[in-house]
Amino acid sequence: WEYDYGHNLSDTAPIKVPGQTYQPPLLGVGHILNFTALSFPSVGGIAAGLSIAFSAVAAWLGLRRGGDHSRRARARVAASAAGMVTMLFLSGCTPQPRPIEFGADACDYCSMTIVDAQHAAELVTKKGRAYKFDAIECMLPYYQEHEQETPFDIVLVSDYARSGSLVDGREATFLISEAIPSPMGGYLSAFAETSEARAVRDEKGGELYDWAQIRVQFNR
Structure with a gap:
């Protein structure tokens, strides 16, 4: 999909740059002419990634202490880590509204600039x-x-x-x-x-x- 997006353009594509192709970045920054495309995880994705990493470290440390903890204790550590990962992952994926920037955002229906805070x-x-x-x-x-x-x-x-x-x-x-x-x-x-x-x-x-x-x- 990434390759086709900028290489196999439709004959009716509104913008074409002769001799140039564009492949959007999966992660990072991409450029074509005066356009810059940024592709980085949002807050929810970062939170989910950190929670998975911390939980994996906690579970690993718990398992290393095999001589100090029983199997039951290690199972509790693993279960707690899995629960935390699931909870944080789901919270990061919960839909959230975006603040309306009055005077800057455009209406997604009529394209007019949004200015009236009593009717938006x-x-x-x-x-x-x-x-x-x-x-x-x-x-x-x-x-x-x-x-x-x-x-x-x-x-x-x-x-x-x-x-x-x-x-x-x-x-x-x-x-x-x-x-x-x-x-x-x-x-x-x-x-x-x-x-x-x-x-x-x-x-x-x-x-x-x-x-x-x-x-x-x-x-x-």
């Missing part, structure tokens, strides 16, 4: 890939279009009452009110607390929805 949203797949959106009305159609092929583990929406705070979208209460504009014209906001959503609805007008209802509303 984020999706994280089971494999840990994060998708960011400048508005909830961009996140919803993206979710609907990709949920079958790309299961999303985390759904986050901005809490309108607390600018910049991302909350669980599946538990949020949504308000569509023409008195509250949102970036892409959906007039859609989200609230962590239903009581706060009701208070804003009573003041500004509009309709309230839960997660299932808002998905139906934007799937028409």
Whole structure:
């Protein structure tokens, strides 16, 4: 795969450099023209690697002291080491949201720069890939279009009452009110607390929805 990636380009590839090929690094740094590709393990991978190394050393030291410990004690050392490796490995693989860089990140649906901290949203797949959106009305159609092929583990929406705070979208209460504009014209906001959503609805007008209802509303 690594070789084919930069050597056997499609006839319709948007960028080709005559006489040059590119093979992405499995581990390290690669260059082509003014592009630099970095390939290093992230925090989770580093933590898993260190935990495996330390556990292996601990198990080896325990086994060396055969004259001082019984077989049962050595078995406990090995079991503890294996348990620690498993726990740290799984924690390193748990999907995590990425902070939204307002004014820098682009929406993965409409490509607009994300600037509104009261209406942004984020999706994280089971494999840990994060998708960011400048508005909830961009996140919803993206979710609907990709949920079958790309299961999303985390759904986050901005809490309108607390600018910049991302909350669980599946538990949020949504308000569509023409008195509250949102970036892409959906007039859609989200609230962590239903009581706060009701208070804003009573003041500004509009309709309230839960997660299932808002998905139906934007799937028409």
